[in-house]
Structure formats: C-alpha cells, structure tokens
Amino acid sequence: MARALTPSTAKHEGLSRSALYRATQQGRYQRIARGIYLSTDADATDWDWVEATTRRADATICLTSALAHHDLIDTIPAALDIAIPRGSRTPACGPSIAWHQFDRATFEIGRDEIAIPGTDLAIGIYSQARSIVDAYRLRGEIGxxxxxxxxxEWLRRGGKPPELIGIASRLPRAQGPIQQALDALG
Structure with missing residues (x-):
C-alpha cells in the first residue's frame, strides 16, 4: 500500500526533507500536488482524493461528486466536491478540488469513510440519502x-422516503424541498 508523504511526514519513512526531494528527482517518488508525494511504484489511484485527505483528515466527498460516486447521476463533476466543517481553514490547492464548508453541528450526519484504492488512506463520503438532501438544500449552487x-434514481433502486425525510429534518432548509419533491414524484 502506498503512503502519501509530505515534507513534514517524510521522517516517518526515514527520509529527511532533502532526501525526499532527492528521491523525487531520482524518480522514486512523484509529486502529485504541491507538497504531496507518492511512491512511483504505487498503484493507480485518484490523486484528488489523496490530496484532499492529506490536506484535511476530515475531508468528505459531497454534492455532485458524492452523487456521481454513488452512481445516482450521469454527470461528471468538473472538480472534486469536498466538505469540511464551517470555520475550518480551507486548504490552498488547485482547481481540481472545490471546498465547501458545512455546519459543524450537522457535519457528521450521513458521513461514512471509504478506503482510497492503492493507498493506506481513507476519505469521508456522504451517504446517498445525505447527498440527495444536500443537493436539494444547495440546488441554487449545483442546479x-x-x-x-x-x-x-435513488427511489427506483428502492430508496426509502422516511430515511430521506429523517435526514432532511436534521438539516437547515432541507425538509420543505425534499417533501415537495417526494410529493411531486409520489
């Protein structure tokens, strides 16, 4: 399993900062983002997921990216949507990651973790129901x-409306739009 290294965590692998940079120049590591390196013999993996979870341990895949991961939509997101608790420092990174700040009080609702293939890392992801509720709450932003x-699609697969309503009742500005959508589709 590959481990993502940063100059500050390289010492856990027995490398000083300068040794990490030399190893990168020699082709043993590759720079996947500013300050983040993976071994060149690492299995193929999603570098955006690695970058997000390396920069923020509480990074959670949300909105369009979560819906696409759960195969609920056909849209391919332009950037990886990542939620972090409101008030947290948003990490500096390229345009491939879109950071969203969600309320700390509701951040953990419907949050799971999945392993990042080819690495020893895990990243948070919101459940199908939470992702749908968030999409309705933030529909002005995502469409x-x-x-x-x-x-x-979720209902076609056997999704249960009470689960959706239960989550929506715990999140701001969600219950009304979810109830209206269920009534319209019902």
Missing part, C-alpha cells in the same frame, strides 16, 4: 435538475 435526477 435544479441534478437533485431531481438523483432522487428519481
């Missing part, structure tokens, strides 16, 4: 068709 399409 109006996406939540509807995801909800239809």
């Amino acid at each position: 109006y068709e996406l939540p509807r399409d995801a909800l239809k």
Whole structure:
C-alpha cells in the first residue's frame, strides 16, 4: 500500500526533507500536488482524493461528486466536491478540488469513510440519502435538475422516503424541498 508523504511526514519513512526531494528527482517518488508525494511504484489511484485527505483528515466527498460516486447521476463533476466543517481553514490547492464548508453541528450526519484504492488512506463520503438532501438544500449552487435526477434514481433502486425525510429534518432548509419533491414524484 502506498503512503502519501509530505515534507513534514517524510521522517516517518526515514527520509529527511532533502532526501525526499532527492528521491523525487531520482524518480522514486512523484509529486502529485504541491507538497504531496507518492511512491512511483504505487498503484493507480485518484490523486484528488489523496490530496484532499492529506490536506484535511476530515475531508468528505459531497454534492455532485458524492452523487456521481454513488452512481445516482450521469454527470461528471468538473472538480472534486469536498466538505469540511464551517470555520475550518480551507486548504490552498488547485482547481481540481472545490471546498465547501458545512455546519459543524450537522457535519457528521450521513458521513461514512471509504478506503482510497492503492493507498493506506481513507476519505469521508456522504451517504446517498445525505447527498440527495444536500443537493436539494444547495440546488441554487449545483442546479435544479441534478437533485431531481438523483432522487428519481435513488427511489427506483428502492430508496426509502422516511430515511430521506429523517435526514432532511436534521438539516437547515432541507425538509420543505425534499417533501415537495417526494410529493411531486409520489
């Protein structure tokens, strides 16, 4: 399993900062993002996931990216949508990651962790139901068709409306739009 290294964590692998840079120049490590390195013999993996979880241990895949991961929509996100608790420092990184700040009080609702293939890392991801509720809550930001399409697919697969309503009742500005959507599709 590959481990993502940063100059400050390289010492755990027995490398000083300068040794990490030399190893990168020699082709033993590759720079996948500013200050993040992976072994060149590491299995193929999603570098954006590695970067997000390396920069923030509480990084959680959300919104369009979570809906796409759960196969609820056909849209391919332009950037990886990552949620972090509101008030946290947003890490500096390239345009491939879109950081979103979610309320600390509700951040853990529907949050799971999945292993990042080819590494020893894990990243948070919101459940299907939480992702649909968030899509309705933030439909002004991500569009109006996406939540509807995801909800239809989720219901077609046997999703239970009470689960959706239960999550929506715990999140701000969610219960009304979810109830209206369920009534319209019902």
